[in-house]
Structures are given as structure tokens and as C-alpha cells.
Amino acid sequence: MGGNLVPDGFASVRDGLVAAIDMLAGSGFSHISRSSWYETAPVPISEQPWYVNAVIAAQTSLAPEDALAALHKIEAQFGRTRSVRNAARVLDIDLLDLDGLVRGSAELTLPHPRMHDRAFVLLPLRDVAPAWRHPVSGMDISAMMAAMPTGQDIRRAD
Template sequence: MVGGDAAVIVALGSNLPAGFVSSEALLEAALAQFPQAGLPVLARSGWWRSAAWPDPRGNEYRNGVAIVEANGPAQTVLEALFAIERDFGRLRGEANAPRTLDLDLIAYGRRVEDRPGLALPHPRAHERLFVMGPLAEIAPTWRHPALGRTAAELAASATVGRDARPVSKSQR
């Protein structure tokens, strides 16, 4: 079942479209790279918009979530996501800085881990409406491996990015 106990969940975000016409176009192109990276997409949300964070004066963000198939270790999935980010010009540096592409491994099945370079589930995703909203759109009954709450419940109680909303077709 998509969004069930074995779900591998990836959050996507962008607020610098680089050479693309929009952040949505960049995100679509990045998502198209997932199968070649060994991460076939099983389900995906629509794109959501939210103010830049922590400084709302920056370019607005576009975010979404994909549920992918993954057969290797979580670290291998994370490395594949970092490689896709690099392909789209992502330079890691300052935390929360504007970025062309941000790919976060939110959950890898029911695994709960916390080691250098890999924390599962993602330690702050449950607080972010721009992650939980899109996840609730495609898998509302998914349960957080550590908190036991559903994506729909977490979206309703998210404290970061409360302005996040789905992008209407006319805004794309």
C-alpha cells in the first residue's frame, strides 16, 4: 500500500529556479530523475507554495512530497538524493539558505535511526506544513514511525510554514 508501513518518503523543495522557467518546472525535472537514480516514484503530491523561511522576504518556496520505491539501504537513498541535488546546482552551505533544490529523506519505512548524517524519520518534518500537507494529500493515514500520529494529524498541528497552500493550476 502506498503510504503504508514500508513507505519511503522524500520531500522536494525549491525557491531558486536556476535555468528553469519556474521552481515547479525545476521540481518536475528533478522528480523525473528519480527512476534513473533507482527510486521509482509510486505516488506524488501536487506542488505547495509557502513564504521563504526563516526570512519571508526571500523567494517563495515550492514544495511537494513523493513516495518512492527503494531497495537499498537508507544511506544509499540519501546519497542518490544528494547526487540529484548536485545535478540541479545545489550547493550545501548555510542552513535554510535559498536553494535550487532540496531533497530530504523524510521516512524509510518504520525505521527510527539517529546517527551522524542520517536521522530517520526526519527530525523536523512533522513540524512543517509544507511537508505534512503534501504528504497528507497522498497518504493521509501514513503514521509517523516515532510519534504514531498520521500525516493528516501532523499537518493539522504543524507549527512551521503555516502559510503553506497547494498551488492552484492558474498559479503554475
């Protein structure tokens, strides 16, 4: 999850993200844990403000499409509109993995198709699930980090 614009009614991007995490429990998710916070430059590089990112680990009994719909509903409650790809946003919640399920459809691809290339996913993922392996490639987080594209600016922020 992440964002780089302050949602209406909040003092900071991080405050909005914390509120979104709190909403997960009422949206079909339980046993919620959060990685450290990270500040990251936009990908691709642009003049946008830096993002605040974290990875959330949670359990759910929701079907994959229902889990994604629940996440999109939370985004919408924070004023997220999907217009231009990679545009600045108040909240972005991606479904990265769901119990190792491999799925490709127009609505949902699991695992997330670009997660292995993104420092802002892999570093916080290592915080909450250090033994996680990509269900398609079988690579662990360290191997994906070694293979990921260079030049991604990221710093721990807590």
C-alpha cells in the same frame, strides 16, 4: 522536495522540480507518485522568494544512506550547494521516511526530525500517504497538523 530559485536551463522552479522527479527513476527509485504542488513561505520567515514544494512517494531497495546519497547527487546536478542553513536553493530533496525505519546518525535521521512541525511537508504528505503514521510518536497526519506551530503560510498551487 522543494526549491525557491530557478535552476539554470529551466523556465521555472516547478520545471526544475519536475525534471528532478524524472531523475529519481534512474537513481534507484520506482513506483513514483507526487503530491499536489504547494507554494510556501520560507521557514523561518525571511525575505527569500516563496518555495514550491511537493512530497514524492517512491519505492527503493537502496540502503538508507545510499538513498540519501542518490538524492544529494540529484541536488548537485541541479547546482545545489550546501552552505548556509535555510538559504534559498534551487532544489532540496529530504528523505522523510523509509519504510518506518527509525535511525539517528550524523549523516541521516529517520524519520526526518522536523517533518512533524512543517506544513509544507504534512499537507503534501497527506496527498500521497493519507494513512501514514509517524513511526516514533504514532501520530497520524491530522494529529501532527493540529499540533504543529501556527503561522506557516502555505497554499495549494495546482
